[in-house]
Amino acid sequence: SHSLLAAMHGFDPLRLGAPVLLADGLKSHNQISVPGIGSHFEHCYLAGDLLDADAMISVTHFTGHELTGFGGVLKNLAMGCASRQGKMHQHCGMGPKVHAAKCIGCGRCVEVCAPGALALDESGNITLDQAACTGCANCLLACKQECLYINWDLDARHFLERMVEYAGAFLTAFTWPLMHMSFLLQVTPNCDCKTYSNAPICPDTGILASYDPVALDQAGLDLVNAAVQQGSPSMEASNGDVFSTLHPRTNGPAILELAEKMGLGSRTYSLQTVQ
Template sequence: MKSKVYFYNLRANKASSSLSSKVARIFDVAGFKNIIDKNDLVAIKIHFGEKGNNAYINPIYVRKVVDKIKSYGGKPFLTDTNTLYKGSRSNAVDHLVTAIENGFAYAVVNAPIIIADGILSKDSVEVKIGKKHFDTVKIASNIFFANSMIVMSHFKGHELAGFGGAIKNLAMGCAPAAGKQQQHSTVQPVVGKGCTACQMCIRNCPVNAISLVNSSAYIDPSICIGCGECVSICQYGVIKPQWGTDMDAFVERMTEYAYGAYSTKKGKIAFINFVMNVTPLCDCTPWSDAPIVPDIGILASFDPVAIDQASYDLVNQQFGHRGTALEEAGYGMNPGEDKFKALHPETKGELQLKYGEEIGLGTRDYELIELK
């Protein structure tokens, strides 16, 4: 049976067709009120953006979801988990400061922020899933104990996962640092030729696995936890994952974690994807590169696999933007070509969708309902 995915494009010619209005309307049309009971504690899973990043979801749109939840008797709070890597969101204090500085203050969004895994990413609950890679997964406590959840995801590229949408937001975003480490444990990057010894990777490695050896960065494989932060932080592109069958395991582990987070909220969880500012990399980087395709719109569904498949398809139907990382890749500029494979040739983003369907996270078979 096809999953319904509701879609609004970005065309507007009056106040009622503004994107803010469409966010509120898609909430109602998709039937999200049905997962909210009176006095429910409703987690809005969001990525607040790393300091210096500007591609994350605009807080104005988040406010529309907050107000909708309140109108149906729910008690919303914004939430995310701390990062595994060193950065502006690696503990709850810095994370809160970053969120507020990026525009998510109470005065703007009308809801409090609660970092789901505690001050030092130690607060989690073991959830049994019984899958190929994990029998149990670690889910952040304040997400686990919420009564229902709206997952708001910025759809974009990702240097390890291929792309990031609802599935990745569930997987990495709902896991404490220990859970993120479990997902990344099969990936250990290496330093190639051309290292300038800028030491940016050394300063950002969460476990001090990187040092300078003969004027080049060296990653100690006995210490590396495979978080991948050095891959995204290297501005010269000389640090690369060791691709191969282990990357399949990484994507499958990530998808199993998404299943674990989803399973704690079955019947009480819904998804909104913003297919705008489709940048080459995750919002975890302290910068945002130019979008690779035109802004497309917003999608809503109860199915995380279907909404990501629809988002993926919509992006790949576009012409690529000139003067971007996509054009530099030398492939992917034409409709029908895989933009994310062009950006990150060795990744297997589509495996998120295939494996997610296999383990019961959702279906790739969807009906796209375009709203007017």
């Protein structure tokens, strides 16, 4: 379960001296629907208990990411504050990928597919009408046979927009005091979802804090790029961004442009060092 996994990673009340709550519940059913703030979503699904908090400090481990270039505060808010359905929603821009050979024809996915994009043919095989799919991700949650899964080949820009919209939906819905911290320590090329850990791409650079998530991610990106270039001057940086070189399909700086355009913060910042 998520609770057990969290405890194994050190998020244990006996170690922390504080309760550890999974904000979307033991079975990920505790969610709240809030209005979308962009063009992709009418509604966004957030972890229900988060919106009950009186204040929040978001804590992010800054790393590279194979879909978004880098994973920082905005990505953490978008994915971390979404319920399980919300996470799927962001990833499901072009509908699921179908592994038809595993299908047992139970029809669970067909029942939850409101636009009728999924159907069982005469032989009981699942079929997807891509044009009818709205990317709601309901089917990913319904299928227990692992026939339907996230389409990682989706257009990367599309995914960034969806992710930033989710971050914005949370920032709009959460009206209590909120600050952000970003740990530029052990900055690995891939995100922490991986079951392995690569060598860091640069020396530890510090811990950043701000009320502005966009400024914090811009500063994190600039500091990591500078640290990588200093340590490995031969490393090519597409547009000055080493993550675009590590993950060629990505454009991390576009996250910050989108977020600034959406009014989630400013890319302009000044660094103040606290010893």
